Amino acid sequence: MAIHLPEAEGVHLARTLESGQAFRWRWERGASGRGAVVGVIGGRVLRILQDERGLWLISPPTDAARRRLRTYLGLLAGPGRLSDVEAALARDPALSRVLPHTRGIAVLAQDPWEVLISFIISANNNIPKIRQSIEQLARSLGEPIGKGRHAFPTPERLAAAPARTLAACLLGYRAPYVRAAARLVVDGRLDLRALRRRPVDEARETLLSVPGVGDKVADCTLLFGLGQTAAFPVDVWVKRAVERLYFRGRARTAGQIRAFAQARFGPISGYAQQHLFAYARAYLGPRGARSGPVRPGLWMTEPPRRAGPTPTD
DNA sequence: GGGCAGGTGTAAT
């Protein structure tokens, strides 16, 4: 029998799992949020569902899995209830117009090792291929865990993988980065669990020393893997969104965008980033064109009024 | 086919 998670009220499962934080979830019937979704958390296969009555853990129906899921959804740690975070964000005029279309995006608390490698792979790549590479990595190097799924590869397995195996995962020029990162962990020179206890700036500097990790990947690791909800990863989409919503469409550097967001959103910058990313993906085309929805997400409703939120300054 | 895709490393100002 499925287990209900009343504490997940306010979480929009489809928006959360399709927000580009995690890459290993698969919908069983379309991506609309109807139907169950299957993924891997902590080396276990979980099947979950959200309907009008709430969020359900279908399998395995155990208390251990329930705790695992609750942690994963960020319902334990974090800056507070999702609705409180969103209420705070809604005090921002631009975000107040975005939020009705993006509400319910949780910031996941994932394994920092998996996040680090996944986002090294994400660099200059596209999402379908990122997913494919990660899944292939799991199939070829990860422990089988049933239902045709595999755990994310351990640092040891990844560090020891032959070059041809990584090539077969279509990592391309990122393969050496992935292997080097794995080696750092295996050698004990990169302790991701210890990073969780370090000040955010120090953790960031450490991550930046890892091959293949720049500002964006470091911030993704901080936000999705190390519980640093103040982190604000700036990718092309978020850059477009912020330029459009806050700088009248004028170009800004990624550094300027990041500094702006930190000052404006503080400890919940990461949540703001998720909403801005979702907004941009759904409504902003390449180079911030006003051509309307480019990829109308199935979970999106109608676009924001007219051409979208207006600049505030 | 040149450009793009959730950027980063490197060499050059």
Add this chain to the structure above:
DNA sequence: ATTACACCTGCC
């Protein structure tokens, strides 16, 4: 400190 440029690979 800032700015070009190349880059695996698949897709348009």
